Amino acid sequence: MSQARLRPGSATPWLLLAPALAAVSFIVLLPVAQTVWLSLHRAILTRPRDRPFIGLDNYAALLADPLFWESLRHSLVWVVATVALQFALGFTAALLLNRSFWWRSAARALIVVPWALPSVIIGLTWSWMLDFNLGVANELLLRSGILSESVAWLARPDTAMPAVILALVWQGFPFFAVTLLAGLQAIPAEQYEAATVDGAGSWRCFIHVTLPGLAGVIATTLLLRMIWVANSLDVILVMTGGGPGTATHTLPLYAFLKAWSGLDFGYGSALAVVLTLLLLGVVIAYALRAGERA
């Protein structure tokens, strides 16, 4: 049975890929192109017949907008703090779940619960837990003597951002825990045995076997999570709406509010495009890693 060979320049691969390319173009590229196009217009939803092309005016306005720069600063804090804490907590949980104990199966199942809950539910739950008047957080801290009076966690500019970060850390750490646990289980036991024979203790095993063995998984999960957290706004929207004042105003939230509340889809699209450009470095790094692994 002879093997069919493709001639160089054959259209067959492209024909086979065409359905997937068409679907991706329709679902991804078309909305992206439309967003870029909208960002070059003064596009107010309620004035569909008055949508003039204004070139880069939205981008110029954005650079002169103090709220844009403040939102960008908040976004950086939000992404770095959330991803770092999620990673630290997730890694710790993965190491614990990789050990042997009698209820390990139940623990592995339970740890996925925060990840499985809808963000809106998580936002509402944490809002009420942190509520000044009726929240369980103040009650516990007061009873344990850690606080002498209730704190309005979501109404103070110095505590609102840590509060929303805490909620998202709780939601997102299982992602790290589960993926890093899978990575830990893929490290051959022989490597630990060899290191032990060579006199390595637990710490040196961790540094010289576990971390190198997990490096690929850690890099991929960090990149993915940075993209997701940078784009996420649901928990902030539910818990603070960006407030108090603008204390938790991040870039995706600003784009959302500008389009959804202000109905200014031109300016909102410009904000979204800028956010995408800022994330492009992370996206390219992830795509390169994914390409290497493929």
Add this chain to the structure above:
Amino acid sequence: MPRDISRRAVIAGALAAAPLAAPRAQRGTMIRWWYHFDNPTATPDALVQRFEQANPGIRIQAERIPWGGGADYDNRLYASVVANNAPDAAMVKLQNLTRLLDMDALAPLDRWVDAWPGRTDIADAMWALHRSPDGKRHYVPVQYVVLYLYCRQDWFTQANLPLPTNFDQFLAAAKALTGGERWGFGMRGGAGGHDHWASFALGGGASFEKGGLVTPQALAANRWFVGLGREHRVFPPSAPADGFRQVIDNMKAGRTAMTIHHVGSATELVGALGDAIIAVPVPRGPGGRGWTAFGDGSNAVFAQGRNQEAAWRWISFLSAGEANVVFNQLSGQLPVTASGQRAWTGHPERFIRASSESVPLMATYPQSPKTTDWTRTVWPQTTQRALLGQTEPDEMMRVFERHFHG
């Protein structure tokens, strides 16, 4: 044989066509109507059934649209108009009016309203509030509420304080009733809190006319309002972030002595506090001036609809006679008809009385395309910063003035 085949074909064709023909005959004119009730279990099915029985040629497809603080509902409405897929009729609010008119989305209703017997059962003042800026009528009122001041009557009695009728009495009472884990006024600094601010800033002399938010009187009124939180500390520390739910729950939990809302929360508050909760009109400012928000609710017919007269018949049905009473039992608000108001038993009498006594103070926000963005974004952001001391009260008013008047 050919005759048999032909006969069989005719019978088979008739049988096949029957299910198609019958529903078409029953279907008549379909009217898509968008609505929202706060109570998720309330359904207008009984009203729809009654209307369809009285109007055999018209069917109503009632579509409950998520409210999302108003933003979700409004934006879906705007998007449906842009997509040329607007409902035939929908519940609307005055703050949508100018935007919908900008979009040529609404059908004028004057010729139908003028010939409608139910028109005279709705007060002229109510019709005047609902007129479009061009003088035409695009909205038919279906429900309303007036904001008033809820008070813990028992605490006022214990402290021997009069229920407040002016700003001075309000401040004195709020200060006297603040202490420990209790605060004088449950201020709503989150979404929807502009109604609280308005009763004090606009009641104290500010207005939305050009320059009206930055007059010396307006600035003084706003300084007084912000001072309630920053200087006198009669708001809970959570006030900058508190929304409707927190404000009402604080009142129910005995954390606040007063707050501003309408009859929509009366049943819930009475359930928690019984006779201890009472309502009075919001206090008046210097010179006896007062301002309270008129919470409107109307229906409109959309210009894209091909069955506008049928849509009018449906919305006028909802604003007349017993149907309007039933509608408001579902919505938890008040009937717009004089006959319905006389027969209304949906809320305890003291809250109906407070609503009636508040009517002279009742006003609306400017019918401007900028009002919605102000209520949803500009007001909460700026006011929260002022309450937290991140900006000065005068700058807060200048931000509002720039938002409306450039």
